[in-house]
Amino acid sequence: MEGGEVVALVVLAVLVGATVNLILLRHRFAPLEDLIQEMEKVDLSRPGSLLPSSIDGVGETEEVERIELAFLRMMRRLEAERRRAGSATLQAQEEERARGARDLHDEVNQSLTGLLLRLEAARADAPPELEPELAETKALANQAMRELLSLARQLRPTALDDLGLAAAIAGLVDRLGEGEIEATIEVDGDFSDLSDDAQLVVYRVAQEALSNAARHSGAAHVAVVLRRGPAGVDLSVADDGRGFAFAESERGLGIGGMRERALLVDGELTIESRPDAGTTVRLAVPAC
Structure with a gap:
């Protein structure tokens, strides 16, 4: 070889x-x-x-x-x-909101009340030509007080503690329906044994979804469905508004915050939306 x-x-x-x-x-x-x-x-x-x-x-x-x-x-x-x-973060956020609500109610509201009393006293002694201006100022102060109390309720939903999840969300829907949007709600099931964290997450997601519908959607109708079944709690907020493209609007609409809240209770948030086709926000929270 x-x-x-x-x-x-x-x-x-x-x-x-x-x-x-x-x-x-x-x-x-x-x-x-x-x-x-x-x-x-x-x-x-x-x-x-x-x-x-x-x-x-x-x-x-x-x-x-x-x-x-x-x-x-x-x-x-x-x-x-x-x-x-996540649970600690949620608790800290809610405690901060509660402090803010108390400050608004106790301090700012007290200042506005004092202002209204002074205006009323001024109207009694003021010349007739100042009456229209003082009346308008009082109306503005009353409007500011109403907005202040509304903001305090948003920061700390006392209805959630006093009336329960379904009634608290129904209150959100009723307030939305006071404007130009027709708002409806369908509730099925008992939510009284749901954990405090889960109730708060469902409430906050509903609040954010309804706020988005009111401010951004241009919708004529919003439908909320809240159900409790063997698998857990399902929330749906659907509007017939203009919809949006996710890449352009996700950050500005608070979607990231809703997703983070859902994760705190092992929930899953899904959003269906297309331009000119409305938006549906769904939250599923599993049974404990």
Whole structure:
């Protein structure tokens, strides 16, 4: 056998060996690739996505099995921490809103009341030519007081504590219906045993969706549906307004805030909207 043939055989043997080793390595690490693919599927914006119960195809080797278990444990800890942090954030936000509502009611409202009393006293002693101007000033002060009390109610929904979730949302719908929009609500089920956090999230999402409909949609009609079933609570707020494109309007319409609130109670928020086709906001909160 000549030298060239020997070299060719050696090169061929090396190539065959390398190919076999590559095949063996790919087979050995295929489960690891499956694990990486599953890790890439984790979506922090969707409840439960951090907690896969198992990963198909993983676990063929002891090393990969250990990596899988460590990954699942880490995801469970992250999910639990997210819930704790989210609940604390929600509580802090509501406490801040409550303080703001008290300040508006106790301090600013008291100042406006004093102003109204002074205006009334001034009208009694003022010359007749000033009467129209003083009357207009009093009307503006009364309007400011009404808006102030409305803002205080929005900051801290006392109706939620006093009357319950369904009545509180019905109050939002009634106030919307006082304007040019026809607003209706359909309620089905008992919500009294729903957790405080869940009730607050449902209320705030309804409040934001109705506010968007009033300010941005140009709708003639808004329909709210609130249902309690075996799977949990479903809220729907639908309008027949101009709709919007998500890429242009999501940030300005508070959609991110609604999604964050939904995540705090493992809920899922979906929005259907197209320009000139109306908007539907849906919130699903699972049963505890």
